[in-house]
Amino acid sequence: MRFADRYIRFFPKSVTLVPNEVQVVKVQLIKSNELALGEYRPYFYFKSVLKIKPFGEEEAVKDTIAISVRLTLVFVITIPVIIRVGESTAKVSLPVLELDIVNDTVPRLKLVFKRIGNMSFYGDLVVDYISTQSKITRVGSANGIAVYTLDTIRRFQFNLSKVPGVDFRAGTLRVIYSAPSDFKPVRVSEAEFQLH
Numbered sequence: 001m002r003f004a005d006r007y008i009r010f011f012p013k014s015v016t017l018v019p020n021e022v023q024v025v026k027v028q029l030i031k032s033n034e035l036a037l038g039e040y041r042p043y044f045y046f047k048s049v050l051k052i053k054p055f056g057e058e059e060a061v062k063d064t065i066a067i068s069v070r071l072t073l074v075f076v077i078t079i080p081v082i083i084r085v086g087e088s089t090a091k092v093s094l095p096v097l098e099l100d101i102v103n104d105t106v107p108r109l110k111l112v113f114k115r116i117g118n119m120s121f122y123g124d125l126v127v128d129y130i131s132t133q134s135k136i137t138r139v140g141s142a143n144g145i146a147v148y149t150l151d152t153i154r155r156f157q158f159n160l161s162k163v164p165g166v167d168f169r170a171g172t173l174r175v176i177y178s179a180p181s182d183f184k185p186v187r188v189s190e191a192e193f194q195l196h
Contacts (some may be wrong), residue, residue, distance in 0.1 A: 004040035004083050007031050014049075029083065037086035039119045039149055072112040080146075082120065090117030092147060094175055094191035099168060107160040107168045109140065111148045111175065113189075120148040123179040123188055129159060130172040130192075137163055145177070171195050 015023045027044075050072060090182050096112035115121060127140035140160040147154045160168075172194040178185035 002036075002038055002040045003010070004035075004042040004081075007035060008038065008042050008081075009081070010044070027081075029123060032043065032085075033187045034085070035085045037118075038084075038085040039045045040085070041120075041148070042081050042083070044079040044081060046075075046079075047155075048073075049074045050074065082122070084119055086118075086127055088117065088119040090115060090119040090121055093120050094177065094189050097173070097175060097191055097193040099173065099193065101168065102159075105162075107139075107162065108157055109175070110157040111143070111157070111191075113154040113177070115147040115152055115154070115157065118149070120146060121179060121188060123177050124185065125156075126176050127180070128174045128176075129163070129166050130174055131165075131167075132171050136174075137166055139163055139166060139173075168195055 007030055009028045010025055012023070012025070016089060017023060025044075037066050093114045094111055098108075098110040100108045100110060102108050113121075123145060125140075125142045125145055126138065129137045129139045131137070140158065142156075142158050145154075173195060174182060175191050176187060176191070177189045178187050180186075
C-alpha cells in the first residue's frame, strides 16, 4: 500500500471551536508529478484535545474526604482519502451469496466481494427480491462498502427487511454493487441467488 502523507498539505493544523461552530479544513495535493501510477491512501485523523477546565467554569472547592468520578469524552474521527493516478484495472465480483434465517425470523444475507486489479472499490449495495410472479421488492441496502487494495476478498453480512408478501423460501434475490459517480451510480457487479 502506498501512503500519500508527503503529497498532502492541509490547513489549519488545529482549531478551537465553541459549541455549534464549524471549521473548513482545506486539503491540497502537492508534488503530483512525483506520483507513480497506482493508488495512494492518506488518513485524516481528527481528535479533540482535552481542556483541564471548560471555558467559563469556576474552580470548585474540593472536599478532601469525598470520592468523585468524572467521565470525559474524547471524540476521534478518522477519514480515509483515496488518490488515484492512472487508469483503473480493478473489478469486483460477488462469487458467494448465502441466506441465513436467524432464529427462524430475521433473514441475513452473507456475501463475499472478490476484487482484482490495481485499485480499490467503494460503493453501495442493494438487494431486491424477485417473486415467482416476477414482482420486484427492495429488501435491503448497505452504503459505503469498501474493498481496499490490500484485500482481494471481503466478507460481509447484514440483515434484510421483512416486507409483507416477501417469502424468503421461494423466488430470487438479486444483489447489485454500484460505485458512485457524478451523474448516476455505475453498476460494478451483480449476482442472483435462487431461494428454496
